[in-house]
Amino acid sequence: MTAVVRTREELARARAAAQGSVAVVMTMGALHEGHATLLREARKSADFVLATIFVNPLQFGPNEDLARYPRTFDADLAVCAAEGVDLVFAPTPEVMYPHGQPQVTVHPGPLGEVLEGAVRPGHFAGVLTVVGKLLRLTRPDLAFFGEKDYQQLTLITLMVRDLELGVEIVGVPTVREPDGLALSSRNRYLSEAERETALALSRGLRAGAARREAAAVLAAARAELAGVDVDYLALRGTDLSEDPGPGEARLLVAARVGTTRLIDNLPVHLDTDGTATKTEGESA
Numbered sequence: 001m002t003a004v005v006r007t008r009e010e011l012a013r014a015r016a017a018a019q020g021s022v023a024v025v026m027t028m029g030a031l032h033e034g035h036a037t038l039l040r041e042a043r044k045s046a047d048f049v050l051a052t053i054f055v056n057p058l059q060f061g062p063n064e065d066l067a068r069y070p071r072t073f074d075a076d077l078a079v080c081a082a083e084g085v086d087l088v089f090a091p092t093p094e095v096m097y098p099h100g101q102p103q104v105t106v107h108p109g110p111l112g113e114v115l116e117g118a119v120r121p122g123h124f125a126g127v128l129t130v131v132g133k134l135l136r137l138t139r140p141d142l143a144f145f146g147e148k149d150y151q152q153l154t155l156i157t158l159m160v161r162d163l164e165l166g167v168e169i170v171g172v173p174t175v176r177e178p179d180g181l182a183l184s185s186r187n188r189y190l191s192e193a194e195r196e197t198a199l200a201l202s203r204g205l206r207a208g209a210a211r212r213e214a215a216a217v218l219a220a221a222r223a224e225l226a227g228v229d230v231d232y233l234a235l236r237g238t239d240l241s242e243d244p245g246p247g248e249a250r251l252l253v254a255a256r257v258g259t260t261r262l263i264d265n266l267p268v269h270l271d272t273d274g275t276a277t278k279t280e281g282e283s284a
């Protein structure tokens with residue numbers, strides 16, 4: 001049975017009653033198979049699985065999609081029940097931010113200013129602040145996050161390390177549609193034609209990942225991305241450092257399809273040093 005709590009007091013009571021190891025999966029709702037996979041991994045790894053559903057206003061810019069972000073609570077609850085979630089914490093903004101806009105937030109450091117952070121100023125301070133609060137409120141042993149949001153996963157891992165938050169962060173590979181499109185709550189904004197266009201992201205990443213020399217990786221990806229409005233295409237180290245390779249690296253893309261902004265990434269293996277490779281299209 002999946003219990004639902006909405007206040008801090010209810011959460012504290014339910015959390016105190018939880019037996020054994022606890023895993024948390026944090027979401028903004030509009031759950032899909034990507035979220036279900038995170039819940040399944042959590043279920044395999046812990047005695048008690050806690051999911052949070054909260055569309056966090058603090059991580060949205062003034063011109064972003066906070067108002068139109070999909071809210072599908074009943075369907076989300078059905079997904080949680082099907083995946084054997086023990087407890088759902090679904091607070092309102094007033095419960096999460098009882099004093100209004102927080103005065104003190106988590107500063108993500110230099111990695112928060114590039115890639116997604118360059119296009120979405122303040123985004124990662126908003127993410128890390130709410131993740132820090134949710135970790136404190138839920139006190140898990142393990143917390144699961146998707147590689148789809150690779151920079152977010154990297155920053156959360158760094159926050160937990162640097163602030164000694166004492167939780168194990170587990171990354172889960174991106175779940176895709178059979179045609180390659182990375183599952184995302186924002187996919188539901190896409191018309192049929194836009195969905196077709198959006199396939200350029202995963203096609204571009206796959207074409208890039210098939211090459212082993214940095215310039216060739218970027219050229220192959222760029223060729224597939226011609227039909228979309230690219231925010232950035234970047235080849236980075238697995239820790240998102242600017243000196244990828246030789247060895248494992250990460251190819252990341254963000255692009256707009258109509259009014260919808262999508263992100264995706266894939267691992268790449270480089271035979272050569274890619275240090276000289278510039279991020280393309282990233283705003284200053």
Ligand SMILES: Nc1ncnc2c1ncn2[C@@H]1O[C@H](COP(=O)(O)OP(=O)(O)OP(=O)(O)O)[C@@H](O)[C@H]1O
Binds near residue numbers: 034147148172182183
């Ligand atoms: N396709 C996916 N595969 C694996 N994990 C995913 C996938 N999509 C989202 N997640 C993970 O689920 C968690 C909650 O993400 P969120 O609720 O923002 O969903 P989302 O689909 O990424 O939404 P959005 O469209 O807003 O980016 C995050 O850790 C995120 O990385």
Ligand SMILES: CC(C)(CO)[C@@H](O)C(=O)[O-]
Binds near residue numbers: 027028059127130152
């Ligand atoms: C981690 C998160 C739940 C924080 O609001 C959000 O950024 C998300 O859904 O990826």
Ligand code: BAL
Binds near residue numbers: 059060149152
């Ligand atoms: N999936 C990351 C949350 C966001 O885009 O705001």
